[in-house]
Amino acid sequence: MAQITIHFHHILNDFLAPAYRHREIVHRYDRKASVKDMIESFNVPHTEVERIVVNGQAVDFSYLMQDGDHIQVYPASANPGVPSPLPLRPEPPSPPRFIVDTNLGRLARYLRLLGLDCLYHNDYADAVIAQIASAQQRTVLTRDRSLLRRSLIVHGYFVRSDMPKTQVREVLARFDLYRSIDPLTRCTRCNGKLTATDKHQIAHRLEPLTKKYYDKFLSCPDCGQIYWQGSHFERVMQLIGQLLSHPKQLDTRRQ
Missing domain, CATH: 3.10.20.30 (Beta-grasp domain)
Structure with a gap:
């Protein structure tokens, strides 16, 4: 033996x-x-x-x-002192494109809020996640170890925390994403890129008070969701501040 x-x-x-x-x-x-x-x-x-x-x-x-x-x-992030290490996988896109498993819906929403490309559906099967990750060169975020062991998945990360806001800080630190953040540019519902939209084009979809008091709008070309800086905007900005505070650094010193 x-x-x-x-x-x-x-x-x-x-x-x-x-x-x-x-x-x-x-x-x-x-x-x-x-x-x-x-x-x-x-x-x-x-x-x-x-x-x-x-x-x-x-x-x-x-x-x-x-x-x-x-x-x-x-x-990752550990340095064993070996010259010219042999890469184990091709480099992912920079910044990475994510796909999140079904148990991390809040994480997906928060990452989208920060402008990061993040696919999520609450009915994705593990096999579907693996296929999409492979076809689109997406990094899988999950708390399911068995999912990450699928051979189709090249890039993935096991999220340690079970608290959504802490999960965001963990992912930002792990992938060094702070310079890639562009808040309020993606649809938190479907991940589409938001575009400036003329008020007259969507006036028929607005509530009377919204139509009266607001003039600047963004919309998602994929799902049609409309966004504007209404009374909720201050809460959204506070949430973004919380997500970006006290970045979690992965402990790479433990032996």
Whole structure:
């Protein structure tokens, strides 16, 4: 029976059983396996892994493990000090385009409020999410580890927090999105890009008081939703301020 040692670094320990965290794991196996399969056997999604080092050399997910291998697994933002690391996946679009699973609807709405491209439907099946992510080069945001283990998904992130506003700060920090924020430019209902709309074109859809007191409007060309700076605008701006305050930094120092 072959034996390897494997060490998951930094925030990858979030996925491990307590007995395996922050230590080298001695593991025996009796069949030929790729390093990707071995990593995911410890419940660490491949999308969370940025770099793999075997016996001091960078490898990709297809590497077939050998008896006696010493494996180091690193997340994004961690620097193992290996020159010219071997990329595990192509670079995502910048800024990234997201697709959010069905349990994170509030996160999707908040990201859209900040102007970020974020697909979401409350009836998306996991297989559909994986297909869309692959076809459109979208990064999957989820709290479902099994979803991130689907081979079609190249880019993904497991959202740690279960609080929507904290989730937003977490995603902004993880993907360094603060310079990409452009609030109130996307439809929070469907993700469409908002456009300035002449009042006369939509006058028949406005309530009498809205028609009387407001002249500037935005609308979504995809779903037809209309937006204006009404009495709710101050609350919206307060919400945006809350989402952008106290950015959460991922802890990449934990060993």
